[in-house]
Amino acid sequence: GEDVEQSLFLSVREGDSSVINCTYTDSSSTYLYWYKQEPGAGLQLLTYIFSNMDMKQDQRLTVLLNKKDKHLSLRIADTQTGDSAIYFCALGGFQKLVFGTGTRLLVSP
Amino acid sequence: DADVTQTPRNRITKTGKRIMLECSQTKGHDRMYWYRQDPGLGLQLIYYSFDVKDINKGEISDGYSVSRQAQAKFSLSLESAIPNQTALYFCATSDTTSGGVNEQFFGPGTRLTVL
Numbered sequence: 001g002e003d004v005e006q007s008l009f010l011s012v013r014e015g016d017s018s019v020i021n022c023t024y025t026d027s028s029s030t031y032l033y034w035y036k037q038e039p040g041a042g043l044q045l046l047t048y049i050f051s052n053m054d055m056k057q058d059q060r061l062t063v064l065l066n067k068k069d070k071h072l073s074l075r076i077a078d079t080q081t082g083d084s085a086i087y088f089c090a091l092g093g094f095q096k097l098v099f100g101t102g103t104r105l106l107v108s109p
Numbered sequence: 110d111a112d113v114t115q116t117p118r119n120r121i122t123k124t125g126k127r128i129m130l131e132c133s134q135t136k137g138h139d140r141m142y143w144y145r146q147d148p149g150l151g152l153q154l155i156y157y158s159f160d161v162k163d164i165n166k167g168e169i170s171d172g173y174s175v176s177r178q179a180q181a182k183f184s185l186s187l188e189s190a191i192p193n194q195t196a197l198y199f200c201a202t203s204d205t206t207s208g209g210v211n212e213q214f215f216g217p218g219t220r221l222t223v224l
Binding site for chain 2: 004006008030031033040041042043044045048088092093094095096097098099100101102
């Protein structure tokens, strides 16, 4: 089955950029997703990228997709304390998704 | 009001007990999912359902069963709870008409502890 890996932790200072990385094994997904989980809450879709795109920008968020290396990244510009959360990448078809292990982002003032 | 609700929010039970977790949604979505979350393992799919008559096993269905009582309700049962089923459980929904994008909407989660 699909294997989706992320590093467990990332710590940055407020105002810096954060880059969260994701590697995967199966390249058949049409869309690739980033979900955010705030403390005590369920996951919420943050952004997604179509598999035939290399980059998508959405305000402070930039998603980069390297299909050759099977690598997906999420860059958050000007990271704020409110960005502290767990971030999950997810892949899959229209029927179901496979989620990564999640990266806990800690933003310090 | 929340679109996807889960009850109970917290539950402590003993080994061998039967437990039911309930999920209700007001989004009108036809697809519903149950996941468990463990630290360092991310989310794992337990069961999913595309309509009332359609139930599918996920990655880790052993020890669990589900019931889709109506389009809006999807329950997860642990027939005989064991300690390694201690986890955070999430219900999610999605819509077939979203143009190919599988945006899933999650409930707030149920924290289950099996002693």
